[in-house]
Amino acid sequence: MAADNAPPVLLDLTIDNITPNTIRINDQSSDARLRYLMSRLVTHLxxxxxxxxxxxxxxVAAIGFLVSTGQICSDVRNEFIxxxxxxxxxxxxxxxxxPKPAGSTEGSVLGPFHTHDAPTIENGASMTSDPEGEPMLALCRVVDPNGKPVAGVKVDIWETDSSGHYDVQHADRSAPSERCVMVTDEDGRFNFQGIKPVPYPIPHDGPVGKLLQRLGRHCWRPAHVHFMFEKKGWDHLITALYLRGDPYETSDAVFGVKKSLVIDLGRTxxxxxxxxxxxxxxxLLEQEFVLVTEDESERLRDQNAINALxxxxxxxxxxxxxxxxEVD
Amino acid sequence: MAADNAPPVLLDLTIDNITPNTIRINDQSSDARLRYLMSRLVTHLxxxxxxxxxxxxxxVAAIGFLVSTGQICSDVRNEFIxxxxxxxxxxxxxxxxxPKPAGSTEGSVLGPFHTHDAPTIENGASMTSDPEGEPMLALCRVVDPNGKPVAGVKVDIWETDSSGHYDVQHADRSAPSERCVMVTDEDGRFNFQGIKPVPYPIPHDGPVGKLLQRLGRHCWRPAHVHFMFEKKGWDHLITALYLRGDPYETSDAVFGVKKSLVIDLGRTxxxxxxxxxxxxxxxLLEQEFVLVTEDESERLRDQNAINALxxxxxxxxxxxxxxxxEVD
Known part of the structure; x- marks a missing residue:
């Protein structure tokens, strides 16, 4: 299927022959994975x-939707995500x-509000600058599937302020707030102070909000705190913890909630x-996160891929x- | 499938159950056509x-591609088209x-360069302002399938200048050029002066050009003139005429060439x-375009749809x- 000397002849394309011909001309690519992706994309489209x-x-409406979705994107807004x-x-x-082996912490959606400018704070420090928020202490720990602590994990944490907005949604944002980066200690622990998360609508003043409206869907996410865990050799974990009893617990606009990630807050x-x-x-938020190694996750992903295909x-x-x- | 009182319960979504659940929540829409479009879109995606x-x-790469495709769009550039x-x-x-009944003029792609500001010119007038182009006289006629002239058809005509660029691709464009609107006379005729079309590359300095490059595809279109025909009661015809012998005649980057639309130019x-x-x-370009009525095209489209489905x-x-x- 790789590049021949001359491109294939394309003429008199119709409803019935346009697909194999588009695939044929894309098959000039020397990248086998790209050829496969494009052939499936063109077929489905x-x-x-x-x-x-x-x-x-x-x-015409779809083209207009895509253009406006792209045009509303900015450094702090990704409407395509x-x-x-x-x-x-x-x-x-x-x-x-x-894929998560039984017993490890499940993943959830990243969402469009993670940033790369969150300050690294000391274990136990505060990441909130919102006086209106209800103070929340988080006592967390990262362990492996055998319960052994994992030290030196970089943890990204982010949530909205008490008004239900991420810092980047405020036009006058001058510095990161309600977000931080921490590193787990020798015992796998990372403690921080934040605020009790609140439910919030995803940005709905753009094309995606209009689409939700036409679909009769609400645009709310249940209260949650985002977490991202990174350490060399360990599977990258993007997840979130959700508060039990939230009005949107079972109707998250972005499908992120899993039972194992729904928690109860206590009081200090x-x-x-x-x-x-x-x-x-x-x-008080108390949580143990269970990471798996990159090797284990990769093995599981490969096995799942082979079975599914x-x-x-x-x-x-x-x-x-x-x-x-297989035959290319 | 229409809106119930409460939205469906969404929890613990997985590779295997995310599709029916996304469709279920989209099915809250009261618009049956939108429900069908979304269910097929979500399934294919x-x-x-x-x-x-x-x-x-x-x-991540796909999201980045879509964002940059949207961001490069402007009033005079539509990268999604x-x-x-x-x-x-x-x-x-x-x-x-x-769909075109046998004997009627076939359609071709609109492309992203049609504008709505082309001047309406008199029958026989010139639409070119390019002194470098090779002068071309076009003697054209619009008829019905029985050869009867169709008067009062609005005809949009557009082509590149001799450098292979549409007027809107020039940053210093002050007025439309190499494009016009005409109206067919009582005998269905519209004559105009333009220039001999030249092959040209589609805009390839953006995301789409980069994609073509990765696919090992060239970005050229064979020399052609665009035509668009509009008259109440007649099927809207978007087409183009291509010059025989063009180096890209059988490898048009956008799949537009049909044998019936490939023509030979003469000399006056x-x-x-x-x-x-x-x-x-x-x-000298001499061409007869055959339009069909909206009714006939609609009947054919409906019949084709019923058969295909x-x-x-x-x-x-x-x-x-x-x-x-059928059952909704």
């Missing part, structure tokens, strides 16, 4: 148009790429409050852990 | 990710929506040149000429 008999007006989120694609891609007692320098009766009746091999056709 | 085991890196063109979708959507003789006020020996095993009915599921 064309099948979609054929099955729906997509009208010219609908095509939001679109991927509300279409369930983000959850699906995370599930495919970070006198001793804990004194030790961690927070008012008694503050909200077999079930789909596709004859594929894995190259760099990604499927390409 | 998710199947694509499952079949390819789309990696997180690939997803270009993307649709090079993926064969534009040709497909035109073929679905404007003394009498014709005198009559139309153009130097003798100028290029039956062949696909889909149980659908047509509402406003567009398929929605």
């Amino acid at each position: 064309h099948d979609f148009a054929r099955e729906t008999r997509l009208s010219t007006d609908e095509w 939001l679109l991927s989120d509300i279409l369930g694609l983000s959850l699906l891609v995370d599930s495919i790429n970070h 007692d006198a001793a804990t409050s004194a030790k961690h320098n927070i008012p008694e009766g503050s909200w 077999k079930q789909l009746g596709l004859h594929m091999k894995l190259v760099d852990h990604l499927p390409v056709p | 998710h199947d694509f990710a499952r079949e390819t085991r789309l990696s997180t890196d690939e997803w 270009l993307l649709s063109d090079i993926l064969g979708l534009s040709l497909l959507v035109d073929s679905i929506n404007h 003789d003394a009498a014709t040149s005198a009559k139309h006020n153009i130097p003798e020996g100028s290029w 039956k062949q696909l095993g889909l149980h659908m009915k047509l509402v406003d000429h567009l398929p929605v599921p």
Whole structure:
């Protein structure tokens, strides 16, 4: 399928022959994985148009939707991630790429609000600058599947302020707030002070919000705190913890909630409050996160891929852990 | 499937159950056509990710591609139309929506360079302001399938200048050039002076150009002139005429060439040149375009849709000429 000397002859293309011909000309690429991705993309795109008999007006509307989705993007807003989120694609891609063995912490959606400028804070420090938020102490720990602490893990933590907005959603943002980076100590611990998370609507003043409205869907996410864990040799974990009893617990606009990630907050007692320098009766989040090694996750991902492709009746091999056709 | 009182419960979504659940929540829409479009879109999008085991890196690259495709769009550049063109979708959507009975003029791709500011010129006038172009006289006529002239048809005509650029591609564009609007006379005729079209590369300094490069594809279109025909009661015809012998005749980057649209140019003789006020020996384009009525095109489109959906095993009915599921 790789490049011949002359490109294939394209003439008189019709509803019925456009797909194999588009694939044929894309097959000039020397990249087997790209050839496979493009052949499946073109097939699905064309099948979609054929099955729906997509009208010219609908095509024009779709083009307009994509243009405006791209145009509203900025350094602090990614409307295409939001679109991927509300279409369930983000959850699906995370599930495919970070399968979790029983007993390890499940993943959840990254969302469009992670930034790379969060300050690294000391274990036990505060990441909140919101006086309106209800103070929350988080006492967390990272362990392996055998319960052994994992030290030196970089943990990214982010949540909205008490108004339900991430810092980047404020036009006058001058510095990061309600977000931080920490590193787990020898005992795998990372403690911090934040605020009790609140439910919030995803940005709905753009094309994605309009789409949700036309679909009769609400745009709310249940209260949660995002966490991202990184350490060489360990599977990259993007997850979040959700508060039990939230009105949107079972209708998250971006499909992120898993039962194992729904938690109850407690209240700090006198001793804990004194030790961690927070008012008694503050909200208390206690959580153990279980990381798996990159090797284990990769083995599981490869095995899942092989099984799934077999079930789909596709004859594929894995190259760099990604499927390409067996006979190419 | 229409809105219930409470939204469906979404929890613990996985590779295997995310698709029906996303469709279920989208089915809250009261618009049957939108429900069908979204259910097929979500199914194909998710199947694509499952079949390819789309990696997180690939997803990130795709999001970045879509953002930059949207960001390069402007009033005079639509990179998403270009993307649709090079993926064969534009040709497909035109073929679905404007089926052509035998004997009528076939359609071709609109492309991203049609504008709405072209001047209306008198029959026989010139639309070129390019002194470098080779003068071309076009003597054209619009008829119905029985050869009867169709008067009062609005004809949009546009082509590149001799450098292979549409006027909107020049940053210093102050007025439309190499484009016009005409109206056919009582005998269905529209004559104009332009320049001999030249092959040109589609804009390749953006994301779509980079994609073509990675696919080993060239970005050239064979020399052509665009035509668009509009008259109430007649099927909207978007087409183009291509020059025989062009180096890209059988490898158009956007799949637009059809044998019936490939023409030979002649040369004007003394009498014709005198009559139309153009130097003798100028290029001569003579063409008869055959329009069909909207009714005939609609009947054919509906029939094609019914046949195609039956062949696909889909149980659908047509509402406003567009398929929605029979049992909804």
